[in-house]
Amino acid sequence: MLTSASRPGSARRKRSLVAATAALAGAVAVGGLVALAPSASAGEFLTNGGFETGSLSGWTCDAGSAAVTGQAHTGTWALKGTPTASATGQCKQTVAVAPSTTYTLTAQVKGSYVYIGVDGGTSTWTPDSGTGYQQLSVSFTTTASQTSAAVYVHGWYGQPAYYADDLSLQGPGSGTTTPPTTPPTTPPTTPPTTPPTTPPTTPPTTPPTQPPSGGLPTHALVGYLHETFANGSGYVKLADVPDSWDIIDLAFGETSSPTSGSIHFTRCSVSECPPVESDADFKAAIKAKQAKGKKVLLSIGGANGEVQLTTTAARDAFVSSVSSIIDQWGLDGIDIDFEGHSLSLNTGDTDFKNPTTPVVVNLISALKSLKARYGSGFVLTMAPETFFVQMGYQFYGSGPFGGQDPRCGAYLPVIYALRNDLTLLHVQDYNSGPIMGLDNQYHSMGGADFHIAMTDMLLTGFPVAGNTANMFPALAPSQVGIGLPASVNAGNGYTAPAQVDQALDCLTKKTNCGGYSTHGTWPALRGLMTWSVNWDKFSNWEFQNNFDGYFGS
Numbered sequence: 001m002l003t004s005a006s007r008p009g010s011a012r013r014k015r016s017l018v019a020a021t022a023a024l025a026g027a028v029a030v031g032g033l034v035a036l037a038p039s040a041s042a043g044e045f046l047t048n049g050g051f052e053t054g055s056l057s058g059w060t061c062d063a064g065s066a067a068v069t070g071q072a073h074t075g076t077w078a079l080k081g082t083p084t085a086s087a088t089g090q091c092k093q094t095v096a097v098a099p100s101t102t103y104t105l106t107a108q109v110k111g112s113y114v115y116i117g118v119d120g121g122t123s124t125w126t127p128d129s130g131t132g133y134q135q136l137s138v139s140f141t142t143t144a145s146q147t148s149a150a151v152y153v154h155g156w157y158g159q160p161a162y163y164a165d166d167l168s169l170q171g172p173g174s175g176t177t178t179p180p181t182t183p184p185t186t187p188p189t190t191p192p193t194t195p196p197t198t199p200p201t202t203p204p205t206t207p208p209t210q211p212p213s214g215g216l217p218t219h220a221l222v223g224y225l226h227e228t229f230a231n232g233s234g235y236v237k238l239a240d241v242p243d244s245w246d247i248i249d250l251a252f253g254e255t256s257s258p259t260s261g262s263i264h265f266t267r268c269s270v271s272e273c274p275p276v277e278s279d280a281d282f283k284a285a286i287k288a289k290q291a292k293g294k295k296v297l298l299s300i301g302g303a304n305g306e307v308q309l310t311t312t313a314a315r316d317a318f319v320s321s322v323s324s325i326i327d328q329w330g331l332d333g334i335d336i337d338f339e340g341h342s343l344s345l346n347t348g349d350t351d352f353k354n355p356t357t358p359v360v361v362n363l364i365s366a367l368k369s370l371k372a373r374y375g376s377g378f379v380l381t382m383a384p385e386t387f388f389v390q391m392g393y394q395f396y397g398s399g400p401f402g403g404q405d406p407r408c409g410a411y412l413p414v415i416y417a418l419r420n421d422l423t424l425l426h427v428q429d430y431n432s433g434p435i436m437g438l439d440n441q442y443h444s445m446g447g448a449d450f451h452i453a454m455t456d457m458l459l460t461g462f463p464v465a466g467n468t469a470n471m472f473p474a475l476a477p478s479q480v481g482i483g484l485p486a487s488v489n490a491g492n493g494y495t496a497p498a499q500v501d502q503a504l505d506c507l508t509k510k511t512n513c514g515g516y517s518t519h520g521t522w523p524a525l526r527g528l529m530t531w532s533v534n535w536d537k538f539s540n541w542e543f544q545n546n547f548d549g550y551f552g553s
Contacts, residue, residue: 003326013511025332045103049167051077061091062154073108073133073165073210081162083155089162090154092119095169097149101170102141105151106132111162112155113232113433119150122341131164155431164280203401214295214333214379218245219551221544222426222481223536224299224380228252228268234490235273236287238296241533247295247381247424248533249335253325254305261307261314263300263321265329280402286330295379298325301337308342309362318366334370334424335351337416338363343388343410345397352464352472353553355413364417381424383483383529384411386432390457392472394436396465398481399504412464412472419475426481426529429454430493438462439516445493448502451482452516455507460519477522483529487539490531497546500528504550527551 081089154175394411
């Protein structure tokens with residue numbers, strides 16, 4: 001989500017954001033596996049990274065890609081990628097690599113939502129177009145048996161053309177400047193997953209008849225409180241959080257080893273957060289909030305708090321450590337804010353109703369265990385990114401051909417399995433690329449339209465990966481909130497109060513909808529979530545005041 005950097009903004013905790021779908025529609029093979037040949041360019045593993053051949057030699061690119069002049073960062077030529085409604089304008093190159101070795105991919109890019117990354121691994125992106133080139137850099141370490149890696153650059157669906165130049169993959173050992181002499185034996189392209197031509201008009205199944213209320217008011221305001229770190233928003237004591245906030249998420253519970261499952265919650269130190277209250281005062285503030293009917297939760301994850309429950313031992317450590325934190329502070333429940341590579345679907349795991357991937361299965365089991373331990377009053381919320389939920393309308397996991405990002409829609413099996421235990425789902429409608437709605441149009445963050453379309457999907461249900469025989473069922477309106485940044489400082493996708501009110505008008509009253517027609521009217525929509533209480537205070541409580549003004553104090 002969400003940030004823990006010691007500088008202003010959301011710079012550190014939200015670098016994973018919306019990750020890229022790897023190989024989508026209409027790819028044209030202009031290269032394949034690059035054969036390594038020792039040369040004077042030791043350490044450089046990309047062929048034609050500056051496109052100075054005047055071609056896309058060495059690369060496999062989506063249709064519409066070209067080497068062009070007049071746009072180069074250095075030299076004469078640069079890559080021009082042209083995204084469409086169904087393709088990202090991707091160019092990819094597969095190289096031979098050494099096992100257990102770290103490599104760094106860099107590129108100069110120009111345009112909106114330009115990504116670089118490695119298939120099945122990490123990625124980074126630039127959200128703003130700017131006026132010139134910006135450098136992106138991302139590092140990855142190969143596995144103990146890995147001998148090849150596919151790196152890529154691409155834009156985002158429906159965005160204007162982008163440019164890329166001076167791509168470089170650096171690592172130890174000899175690199176290559178030799179382009180492939182034969183095409184790959186298996187086409188590297190991935191046919192697109194086509195969304196249904198007719199959006200569903202009614203919920204595919206009945207929502208939970210009695211979803212857990214968690215003791216919340218009809219309309220609730222949820223906010224994250226920076227509790228384990230400091231940044232430019234300033235530290236806010238729990239006792240000083242206004243009573244408008246019905247759920248306060250303590251950010252964050254993290255793990256020092258992603259696969260251990262052991263979660264720790266270490267409060268910000270006096271040296272980093274000089275105003276921080278004592279543990280005794282903090283515990284007293286929790287009890288005082290609860291006495292007023294507020295819920296105080298441990299939020300687990302954030303972009304730096306990667307949690308991968310790959311084994312049953314990690315699952316059990318998760319349950320044990322989270323329980324200890326809940327008991328120590330007397331908390332009401334937990335918020336799952338898994339980002340980055342915490343959730344990913346294994347190849348062949350295609351049915352969200354019957355998942356087989358260990359990190360997904362073990363998380364579901366862990367959350368059910370916690371719910372059983374603490375009973376019906378246990379508050380469970382989730383804050384996934386749009387990529388992990390609504391993107392599942394088009395793509396799910398690595399797809400039938402294995403070319404998509406395996407994180408696409410990876411929250412869907414967790415939400416589905418916990419739908420009768422889930423108090424509140426508030427998807428992050430920010431730090432997101434354009435997402436296709438049920439109208440089969442792409443919607444971009446920052447305005448009412450995006451929140452209307454994304455929320456309509458949750459309250460209507462949708463076919464997963466375009467398969468109308470495999471429907472993700474609607475949630476109850478009381479289980480759904482809208483996640484927004486509190487200010488322009490808090491994250492990309494800030495939405496002005498008037499636009500927030502328009503989204504609420506449309507969803508709860510079916511008025512003021514603009515060009516989007518919802519599939520229902522949901523006056524029981526639970527409310528809003530924001531990152532964060534700290535950033536809202538920094539902005540003179542604009543978000544809180546608008547919420548109170550709309551729903552009443």
